[in-house]
Amino acid sequence: MASFRTVKGFRDFFPEECALRNYITETWRSVARRYGFVEYEAPLVESTDLYRKKSGDEITNQLYCFLDKAEREISLRPEVTPSLARMATARQRDFKKPIKWFQIGPCFRYEEPQEGRGREFIQFNADILGDSSPATSAELIALAIDVVREFGVSADDFIIRLSNREIWSTFLADKNIAEEHTTTFLSIIDKIERARPEETEKKLALIGLTTAEVRAFMASTDENHPAFAALRENLTARGLWQFIKIDATIVRGLAYYTGVVFEVFDLKHGLRALAGGGTYDKLCALMSDGGVDMPAAGFAMGDVVLGILLKRTPGAQMKLTSAYLAASSIDAFVVVADEAQRPHALAAVQSLRAAGIRIDYSFGAQKVGKQFQAAEDRKARFAIVFGAEYPEVVIKNLLARSQSAVPVAGLVEEVQKLLAEPALGPLIA
Ligand code: HAM
Numbered sequence: 001m002a003s004f005r006t007v008k009g010f011r012d013f014f015p016e017e018c019a020l021r022n023y024i025t026e027t028w029r030s031v032a033r034r035y036g037f038v039e040y041e042a043p044l045v046e047s048t049d050l051y052r053k054k055s056g057d058e059i060t061n062q063l064y065c066f067l068d069k070a071e072r073e074i075s076l077r078p079e080v081t082p083s084l085a086r087m088a089t090a091r092q093r094d095f096k097k098p099i100k101w102f103q104i105g106p107c108f109r110y111e112e113p114q115e116g117r118g119r120e121f122i123q124f125n126a127d128i129l130g131d132s133s134p135a136t137s138a139e140l141i142a143l144a145i146d147v148v149r150e151f152g153v154s155a156d157d158f159i160i161r162l163s164n165r166e167i168w169s170t171f172l173a174d175k176n177i178a179e180e181h182t183t184t185f186l187s188i189i190d191k192i193e194r195a196r197p198e199e200t201e202k203k204l205a206l207i208g209l210t211t212a213e214v215r216a217f218m219a220s221t222d223e224n225h226p227a228f229a230a231l232r233e234n235l236t237a238r239g240l241w242q243f244i245k246i247d248a249t250i251v252r253g254l255a256y257y258t259g260v261v262f263e264v265f266d267l268k269h270g271l272r273a274l275a276g277g278g279t280y281d282k283l284c285a286l287m288s289d290g291g292v293d294m295p296a297a298g299f300a301m302g303d304v305v306l307g308i309l310l311k312r313t314p315g316a317q318m319k320l321t322s323a324y325l326a327a328s329s330i331d332a333f334v335v336v337a338d339e340a341q342r343p344h345a346l347a348a349v350q351s352l353r354a355a356g357i358r359i360d361y362s363f364g365a366q367k368v369g370k371q372f373q374a375a376e377d378r379k380a381r382f383a384i385v386f387g388a389e390y391p392e393v394v395i396k397n398l399l400a401r402s403q404s405a406v407p408v409a410g411l412v413e414e415v416q417k418l419l420a421e422p423a424l425g426p427l428i429a
Pocket of ligand 1: 078080081109111116117118119121123125127274276297298299300303305
């Protein structure tokens with residue numbers, strides 16, 4: 001018999017991974033809403049041309065692309081920004097500017113799977129369209145910081161590396177380097193810390209530059225550079241400038257960025273970027289053949305690197321553990337101690353569930369001990385026992401090991417009351 005595995009780079013989500021995924025996406029959603037962003041979604045599949053034209057070579061080489069049955073060239077989305085630009089330009093008149101939208105969903109890139117990289121991952125995108133002033137970049141960076149902090153990851157654990165592509169445009173203009181070399185130059189800078197020095201030197205020489213002059217310029221670019229003044233003022237007012245490190249090597253692999261660019265990195269584990277983004281003032285115009293000139297800025301965060309970081313960061317582990325517990329536990333387990341009471345127990349199961357209480361029970365006759373074991377396994381706070389005492393039922397608090405008997409008519413209200421109390425009851429008896 002053939003044994004099937006997941007397709008390379010794809011993931012199964014067993015309950016534990018599902019709990020992690022839901023915890024991450026629910027946290028993203030709640031912080032984005034706190035910042036006044038509104039949710040949208042784009043198609044999972046787009047025409048391959050959309051990415052060929054708008055994302056640049058790096059992403060195009062990683063496209064999960066194929067011909068559909070009508071021989072159309074289509075791709076699973078590697079990112080959402082081109083779709084967003086397409087959607088926003090198509091109906092830009094319908095929305096007040098600035099548009100603040102967020103999105104959460106899977107993306108696909110045909111990359112070599114490794115730590116922090118898969119062929120399927122979930123992205124959280126937050127974008128502002130119709131304004132790309134430093135105030136919008138500051139708003140996005142603040143959102144990125146607050147999202148990461150919401151998971152219990154602190155200022156000791158992560159940093160935002162920030163730059164501005166315009167700094168390099170000015171540098172190239174000062175050196176009289178033709179504009180056509182900009183893309184090549186930025187891709188050299190993007191890889192400068194990873195590439196072999198001789199390689200970098202050779203590539204720079206081809207466009208008339210030396211590593212020494214590029215490195216000297218990088219070293220002289222710090223937070224006092226005028227390109228960061230407004231952003232610095234804004235983030236300082238919010239008490240968030242401490243999260244920023246100016247780093248001229250951050251240029252971002254995607255073709256469409258025009259100004260501010262940033263990436264979020266952990267500080268202790270050397271993981272790949274948690275998130276990245278920047279301003280892209282020309283993408284909407286490109287998308288609409290010049291029809292809609294709408295500046296924009298945004299970023300995306302992936303779930304894979306974030307998930308690794310949360311598992312390794314002590315400050316984040318407690319929240320993660322309670323998310324796992326909340327996903328798999330129930331409030332109460334109904335124990336049928338006397339099978340003659342099963343119809344009454346089933347009626348109570350339905351009433352308790354209708355009141356929003358999470359209930360489970362065993363499907364058939366089972367020893368009481370086994371049912372209590374099942375209650376513990378499901379991490380139930382209470383066991384509700386239907387036995388010979390009916391119409392009285394016994395509510396056992398499985399954590400505090402206490403119990404009380406109530407008439408079945410008042411059961412729902414009693415369980416609601418007990419659930420509202422702290423899980424372990426009063427600490428001092
Ligand atoms: P990106 O830097 O290509 O930007 O991706 C953003 C994040 O997605 C990365 O920092 C990483 O966490 C995650 N990611 C990317 N590729 C993979 C992969 N193969 N496996 C796991 N995680 C991955 C963009 O996609 C831009 N569209 C962001 C943006 C939004 N810019 C403006 N608005």
